Amino acid sequence: MTVIRGLIDMRILAVDVFTSCNREGFRRTTVLLFTCVFPSLIFSALLLLYLLYTLTCDAAVSTGIAALHGVVLTFALFLSHRLRCMLTLLVISLFTKKSRSLLLTAGTSVVVLGNIRNTLENITDLVRSVICNLRAKQASVVAPFRKYVDMLKWLANLLQGVTDLKVVNLDSQLKISPKVDLKHFQERLNQAELKLNQSVKYAVTFINMVSSVKEHVYPTLSLLVLMIFIALHIRNYCSDKMYKNNFISSKFTHFDKKQKAEGKQHVLPLTSEEEKLYPCLPSFRPTAREGKALVKFGIPIISHLVAWVIFITVDALFYYIVVIITTKLSELEPFQVPLLLSLKGVATLIGVQLSEENHQKDFSYSMTLFESQCLPKPKLLLNNTLVPLTTILLTLLIMAPLAAKMVQMRLMVCEKFYCKAAEERIKYLHAKILRKRLKKRRDKENSNTSTLLITKLHFWCPLLFPDEDNIV
Incomplete structure (x- = not known):
């Protein structure tokens, strides 16, 4: 003990x-x-x-x-006494609306930067895969022409045997070489790839710049803005007696008891209407005003959450679209191009068939629609987004029920650090309640007097029914 x-x-x-x-x-x-x-x-x-x-x-x-x-x-x-107060208020201000705005901004930057970066990478990979496939198809474009060339050479060899008459030898040579001009096609591919690289470079540079600002400048700037608001709060508390001066604290109760002991006017206990206007400090029971504040605190969170879900859903849908395209392309089998050439030769002499020859050769070939090494490989980095978002949302959920109480906590801290200013504010609030009570009492008395006059006959007919109190 x-x-x-x-x-x-x-x-x-x-x-x-x-x-x-x-x-x-x-x-x-x-x-x-x-x-x-x-x-x-x-x-x-x-x-x-x-x-x-x-x-x-x-x-x-x-x-x-x-x-x-x-x-x-x-x-x-x-x-520094003021710095100690500002540091204490800084810890408390982590649960205020300003911190909520900072957290929502941080969450939005995480979602936007993370998902835009991921979507950009997937789109870039998809376009690069198309360019890669077109480059790979350059060699395959010549393959069908080679098949036709081989077919013509084979046909020429067969015909050479037919033209050999043993008397006059016709020596014929067939020279065929396929030539496909791919220079213009190559230039167009290079231009497309260059534009793609430039666009990706600009986008990545912008995203990296924003990300760098978010990581380096944003925390410092947020802390600076929060400290400015705290300094303004302290200044208003010390200089303005009306600034959020509607709470009954323990020091107010002690001051009122002291006034009562000295025989002066006191205000405690408060009426039911005054208790709604001047809640106790601290009050752990939630009030209707705090319920409205909780709803106002939660509306921006819900709206930002919907926007975050939309960004994540779009990124996930694009990822699955690319996955489906990749899967379907990888399942495509090479298609066959049948190319069969048959030649039938019949030798006759004065209309009499001597012999018949059948020549047949297969020049068929196969082609792939999409090269396997050029298939896109999409990415879905949900952990980079969901983990910080979950942390931010949990923090906001903890802050939501406490946000309405943080105004009271800041006032209690300022009352503890600045006793003289707190005494002046207590005196002002005490006099304000007394003035309101006196005004209300006077209004009630005037209302009662007016009612009594209206019910008197001399008020309506002073000549017939004179007021006896005024008769001399």
């Missing part, structure tokens, strides 16, 4: 030192220093992981940068 009590006292002292400007005394200074070291270590560890695995920096350089930032942040937190 003594140890537990000592830990509780140490926690109370650490919170008090961390949230106040008073660090007088060796004990308070030491506690504050160690309290500032803890968040600095967490920040340095996260920065180290970011440099190592996201920016792929060298281990020694990453360690040095993380250690330097940790030391600088420790002394900055030790010296």
